[in-house]
Amino acid sequence: MKKKKIKIPVSKTFLAIAACLLFNSVTAQVDSAGQDKKESAVELSFYKKADLSKTISALVTTVGINDKWVPATGVNINFYTQTKSGTTILKTVVTNAGGIGILPFPDSLSKDAQGVYRIIARLENNSLYKDAEESIEFKEANLMLKFNPADSAHEVTAMVTETGSDGKEIPVAETEVSFFVQRLFGTMPANEDYVISTDKDGQAVFSYPGDITGGRTGKITIVAKILDNKLFGTVETKSDAPWGIVVPVETNPFPRALIMPKAPLQLIITLVLIFGGIWTTYFFIFYQLKKINEDDHVKKVSEINY
Amino acid sequence: MQQDRHLISNEVEILREDCLRPTNKWSGTTKLWIGFLLAVLGWGIYAYIHQLRYGLGVTAMRNYVSWGLYITTFVFFIGISHSGTLVSAILRISKQEWRRPITRSAELLTWVSLFWGGIMPIIDLGRPGRIFNIVIFGRVQSPLVWDVICIFTYFIGSTIFLFLPMIPDMALCRDRLKNTKTRFYKFKKWLYTKMALGWQGTKTQWHRLEKSMTIMTIIIIPIAVSVHTVVSYIFAMTLRTGWNSTVFGPYFVAGALYSGSAGVILGMFVFRKLYKLEKYITLKHFDLMGRIVLALTLIYAYMNLNEYWIPAYKMATAEGHLLRDLFSGSYSKVFWTLQFGTVLLPIIIMSFPKGRRPNLLAIVCVIIVIGAWVKRYIIIVPTMLHPHTPIQHVPADWATYFPNWVEWSVTMGALAGMLLIITLFSKFFPMMAVWEVEEGIKINHEKEMAAQIREKMEAEINLQPIVKPG
Numbered sequence: 001m002k003k004k005k006i007k008i009p010v011s012k013t014f015l016a017i018a019a020c021l022l023f024n025s026v027t028a029q030v031d032s033a034g035q036d037k038k039e040s041a042v043e044l045s046f047y048k049k050a051d052l053s054k055t056i057s058a059l060v061t062t063v064g065i066n067d068k069w070v071p072a073t074g075v076n077i078n079f080y081t082q083t084k085s086g087t088t089i090l091k092t093v094v095t096n097a098g099g100i101g102i103l104p105f106p107d108s109l110s111k112d113a114q115g116v117y118r119i120i121a122r123l124e125n126n127s128l129y130k131d132a133e134e135s136i137e138f139k140e141a142n143l144m145l146k147f148n149p150a151d152s153a154h155e156v157t158a159m160v161t162e163t164g165s166d167g168k169e170i171p172v173a174e175t176e177v178s179f180f181v182q183r184l185f186g187t188m189p190a191n192e193d194y195v196i197s198t199d200k201d202g203q204a205v206f207s208y209p210g211d212i213t214g215g216r217t218g219k220i221t222i223v224a225k226i227l228d229n230k231l232f233g234t235v236e237t238k239s240d241a242p243w244g245i246v247v248p249v250e251t252n253p254f255p256r257a258l259i260m261p262k263a264p265l266q267l268i269i270t271l272v273l274i275f276g277g278i279w280t281t282y283f284f285i286f287y288q289l290k291k292i293n294e295d296d297h298v299k300k301v302s303e304i305n306y
Numbered sequence: 307m308q309q310d311r312h313l314i315s316n317e318v319e320i321l322r323e324d325c326l327r328p329t330n331k332w333s334g335t336t337k338l339w340i341g342f343l344l345a346v347l348g349w350g351i352y353a354y355i356h357q358l359r360y361g362l363g364v365t366a367m368r369n370y371v372s373w374g375l376y377i378t379t380f381v382f383f384i385g386i387s388h389s390g391t392l393v394s395a396i397l398r399i400s401k402q403e404w405r406r407p408i409t410r411s412a413e414l415l416t417w418v419s420l421f422w423g424g425i426m427p428i429i430d431l432g433r434p435g436r437i438f439n440i441v442i443f444g445r446v447q448s449p450l451v452w453d454v455i456c457i458f459t460y461f462i463g464s465t466i467f468l469f470l471p472m473i474p475d476m477a478l479c480r481d482r483l484k485n486t487k488t489r490f491y492k493f494k495k496w497l498y499t500k501m502a503l504g505w506q507g508t509k510t511q512w513h514r515l516e517k518s519m520t521i522m523t524i525i526i527i528p529i530a531v532s533v534h535t536v537v538s539y540i541f542a543m544t545l546r547t548g549w550n551s552t553v554f555g556p557y558f559v560a561g562a563l564y565s566g567s568a569g570v571i572l573g574m575f576v577f578r579k580l581y582k583l584e585k586y587i588t589l590k591h592f593d594l595m596g597r598i599v600l601a602l603t604l605i606y607a608y609m610n611l612n613e614y615w616i617p618a619y620k621m622a623t624a625e626g627h628l629l630r631d632l633f634s635g636s637y638s639k640v641f642w643t644l645q646f647g648t649v650l651l652p653i654i655i656m657s658f659p660k661g662r663r664p665n666l667l668a669i670v671c672v673i674i675v676i677g678a679w680v681k682r683y684i685i686i687v688p689t690m691l692h693p694h695t696p697i698q699h700v701p702a703d704w705a706t707y708f709p710n711w712v713e714w715s716v717t718m719g720a721l722a723g724m725l726l727i728i729t730l731f732s733k734f735f736p737m738m739a740v741w742e743v744e745e746g747i748k749i750n751h752e753k754e755m756a757a758q759i760r761e762k763m764e765a766e767i768n769l770q771p772i773v774k775p776g
Contacts, residue, residue, distance in 0.1 A: 263446035271446065271455075278459055281525055285466055288518045292473065293503040295510045 039063045040072060040129040042121050044136040046233030050223070054105030054140075058121040060095050062129055071099025075123060079103045082118040082135070083110055090119075113165060115139050141172060141232035145224055145239045154208040154243045158224040160198050162232075171202025175226060179206045182221035182238065190222075214244015314751055318744050321586070322478065325736040325743075328581045329479070330488055332733065343726040350719010353712045354429060362432040364712050370697055371690045371707035376430040379717050381682040382565070383423030383724075384457070384537050385558070386675075389566035389573075390416025390464060391530035392598075395523045404594055406746040407586040410739045411573040413468040415566075418727045420461045422720050429716055449539040460526075460533045467522050469501075473515060474741040477505035494734065534562045541685070547624040548689035551617075557609045564602040565678030568671035571595050573728075575668040577737050586743060589663065596662030599671070600653065607649045628692040637688050640680060648677025 043059040058077045064070035072095060079090040090109070093101035101121075111117045120135040141162050148155040158177045161169040175198045180187035190212070196204040204224075214220045219240050226235040256262045357364050367374045393412035397405035428434045444451040480498035488494065505511060538558035541549040551557070571592065578587040617625045618633070632641045652670045655661035661670065687707055691697075697705045709717075731737075 258447045261445070268446055271452075275455060275459060278463070278525060278529060281521060282462060282466065285470075285518045285522060288514045289503060292505065292511050292514050295504070295506075295508055295514070 037126075037130045038128060040075075040123055040126075040132045041069070042077070042123055042132045042134040044119060044121050044134045045228070046117075046119075046136065046138045048140065048143075048233065048235040050236045050238040056103045056105060056119055056121075056136075058093070058095075058101045058103070058134070060099045060101065060123055060129075060132070071095070071097070072123075072129060073097050073099060075099075075101070075126060075129065077101040078122045078124060080120040080122065081109055082120055083112070087120065111139075115162065115165065136233075138233050139231055141175075141226060141229075141235050142169065143177070143224060143226060143235045143237045145222065145237055147239075147241060148205075154210060154241070156206055156208065156222060156224075156239075156241070158196075158198075158204045158206065158237075160202045160204070160226065160235075171198070171200070172232075173198055173200045173202060175202075175204075175229060175232070177204040177206075178225045178227055179208070180223040180225065181208075181212055182223055187223050187225075208241070208243055210243070210245075212244050213247050214242075215247055216249045218242055218244045218246035220244035314748060317747055321743055321747065322482070322740060324581075324583065324585070325738050325740045326479065326482060328732060329494075329734055329736065330485075332489055336729070336733065340726065340729060343722045343729065346722035347719050347726060350716050350722065353715030353719065357429075357712050357716065358434070364710075366707055366710040366713060368704040368707075369700070370693060370704055371687060373430070373686050373690060374707055375683070375709040375713040375717050376426050378679070378683045378686050379720060380423055380426035380430070381537060381558075381686070382679045383419040383426065383720075384534060385562035385565045385678060385682070386419040386569045387416045387423060387460070387464070387566065388530055388534060388559075388562040389419075389570040390414075390467065391526055392563050392567055393570050393595075394467070395526050395530075398519075398523050399527070403746055403749065404591060406742045407583070407738045408570065408574050408591060408595070409471065409742065410468075410737055411577055412570045413464070413471075414728060414731055414737075415569055415573055417461075417464045417468045418724050418731075419569075420457065420464055421727070422724045424457050424461060426720065429720075449536060449543045452536045453540055456529070456533045456536045460529050463522065463526050463529050466518075467526050470515060470519050470522060471739045471742060472501065472735065473503055473505050474507065475736055475739060476502035477507070478740055479736070490734075497734065531559055534558045541689075545694070546689055547628045547692045547694065548685070551613060553609060553612050557613055560602065560606045560609045561678060561681065564599065564606040565675055567595065567599045567602055568674035568678070571599065571667060571671045572675065575664055575671075577732065578664070581732070581737060583738065586738060592664045592667050593659065593662045596656050596667050599667075599674070600656040600662075603649060603653050603656070603674070607653065610645065610649060624692065624694055628688060631688055631692065632684070637684060641684060644677055644681055644684065648673055648681070 040060060040062045043061075045057050045059075046054070047057060048054045056079065058079070060072040060075050060077060061069045062072040075095045077093050077095060079093065080087045081090055090106055091103055093103050095101040109117060116137050116139055118135065118137050120133060123129060123132045125131070139162055141160055144159045144161075146157045146159060148157060156179070158179070160172040160175050160177065162172055164170045176195050177198060179190045179194045179196070181190050182188075190206070191209050194206070196206050198204045206224075208220075208222065212220055219242055221238055222241050223236065223238040225237075226232055228234055254260045254262060256264045258264065258267070365374065390413040393405065394409040394416075398409065428437050431437060440451060440454055444454070476498050480495070480502045483491070483495055483498060485491075535555040535558065538554040542551055542554035544550075574587050574591065574595065578584055614629070614632075618629050621629065631637055652674055655666065655670050660666065691705065691707060
């Protein structure tokens with residue numbers, strides 16, 4: 001029995017294949033767009049500086065090469081505040097090169113009856129990263145420094161309080177305060193045991209060592225910090241004290257020497273004399289050559305007549 | 307007397323012909339040779355452009371060995387540049403008459419090797435434009451600054467020293483260039499006229515030239531010594547194993563004179579053969595130069611002994627590691643081959659008169675020159691691979707070094723460039739100082755005549771009867 005041949009037009013076949021390929025590629029792109037989004041994470045912190053300015057920082061990280069978490073740069077972060085009435089957006093901030101988006105603390109930010117702020121940071125609807133969210137609750141603490149009487153030898157008291165609903169300052173006990181000294185490129189712990197917990201009166205007393213250098217005036221800047229506290233975040237205060245050792249300013253910190261930026265005069269003079277002498281000789285020779293060139297009109301008297 | 311004068315002028319005429327003949331002839335072999343050199347130089351330039359484009363990472367140099375083949379070649383070239391000083395200046399100042407036919411090639415070798423030697427450190431820079439920073443921001447205390455000053459000063463001095471004795475010869479070339487069919491006629495006419503500086507051979511001109519040459523002869527010697535001393539300071543003034551040595555200055559100068567004089571012999575040998583100058587560069591020249599190289603090799607051997615024996619006796623920690631590597635480690639084969647093959651063997655060969663005959667002496671000098679180059683490599687690379695802080699937590703290939711194709715290509719390009727300049731020079735200028743050799747001929751004749759007169763007078767005195775008084 002002879003089989004019946006089914007004829008399919010070539011053009012239609014191509015069209016069908018092209019349609020299939022197009023469909024496949026579109027769906028593949030959609031799928032890959034969903035699958036290619038990277039994992040991400042958000043960390044929130046509150047920071048109250050010594051000048052009383054306050055910020056809320058969101059650190060956004062993502063999975064980089066070798067599955068290491070790296071900062072995500074240039075990402076939009078939405079900050080929200082959560083109150084009884086619901087969640088309200090505060091601002092959208094773009095992360096910097098370190099993956100940090102900083103929100104200046106809004107003056108109008110509302111807190112609950114216990115004085116607690118609730119902030120949410122969201123990474124959402126990003127084409128590169130999966131959605132991520134983090135929330136914190138914090139209270140605002142006040143950190144003050146008080147110098148003890150002069151005979152108490154470099155002693156300072158840090159007082160931690162929080163503002164009550166009635167507007168009064170309430171001492172905060174058992175909060176760790178770290179004591180530092182301001183140096184040129186950051187803060188240096190004042191000694192090995194530089195972390196002191198506050199007592200029931202909210203006070204942490206610390207004695208600064210007497211061997212800290214204080215520049216030409218002997219003045220040092222004392223820095224006290226509550227670091228990464230679960231309730232208060234990071235709070236900082238600083239104050240100047242005349243407890244440093246006076247370091248006399250060197251009148252000539254870089255005298256002329258072989259290892260210094262300026263060379264010793266003896267070396268300069270020697271080199272100038274040697275090379276000056278040589279180059280003067282060269283110029284004398286050039287002068288002689290010039291004179292040879294000018295002497296060509298003189299009658300030949302040499303035995304070797306070129 | 308008349309006959310003597312006739313003889314001299316004949317001899318002078320032959321000399322002039324012999325010296326100027328190569329400048330008018332461009333044989334097929336010469337063209338082929340120049341083509342080959344241009345090809346190698348072109349390949350070197352290509353490799354250098356590749357290096358410029360992709361950075362020094364394309365070479366085998368890494369953090370630890372940051373001075374490799376380029377700096378090795380730089381030190382080698384600077385060493386070779388001592389040839390002119392030794393053969394020309396020292397022999398000139400000590401009034402060695404036999405120097406006359408070989409001074410030009412020695413001075414040329416100095417000039418060319420200095421030219422390429424000065425370029426090598428620039429090639430070693432990832433960003434060569436930053437070479438100007440040494441002028442703008444250089445510290446007077448830095449041996450690098452001294453090096454730049456010394457090499458530049460020596461280069462200018464060598465240029466003057468090469469040019470001064472060429473002036474009368476340029477006038478000779480100018481006046482003899484009559485045939486318009488000569489290759490590059492117009493260019494040569496212009497070149498010779500400019501370089502002759504209107505030379506007419508007047509008494510005043512001779513006086514000025516001789517005065518200038520005497521001054522340059524005296525001044526070029528300390529400059530040359532200072533250059534190689536300062537090159538050694540680049541190494542010795544860093545706190546590095548193997549370089550922290552007080553004898554590095556004289557050691558480098560001795561090494562430079564040893565390799566430079568061997569280079570001169572090679573030049574003598576090649577030009578004597580190529581341009582048929584056997585009549586002027588005689589066996590005596592090879593014998594005397596052989597003696598000089600022998601003496602310099604002995605001095606160099608003595609310096610070598612001091613350089614290695616004293617630290618080897620102590621084997622201090624860091625120095626010990628390096629010396630073990632040299633004596634019995636990865637560099638031992640090269641090290642001992644250098645000591646026996648390029649120092650001891652040449653001493654033995656050159657100690658015998660037959661060892662100072664042209665062919666054998668040329669072979670010895672080839673060995674010496676190659677050995678001098680490898681020696682620079684042995685001074686630089688093993689030290690860089692033995693830093694005071696151990697090499698750790700770095701990719702494995704950082705702890706070893708062997709030049710790759712880019713470095714070889716650039717270095718061979720530089721070598722080809724050096725040979726190309728020498729070849730082209732010999733095609734435009736006489737390779738012997740014609741007037742100096744002429745002067746030598748006249749002095750010899752005068753001496754012979756004086757000897758003849760003396761003999762005659764002595765004979766006449768002997769013929770007279772002795773009359774006893776009384």
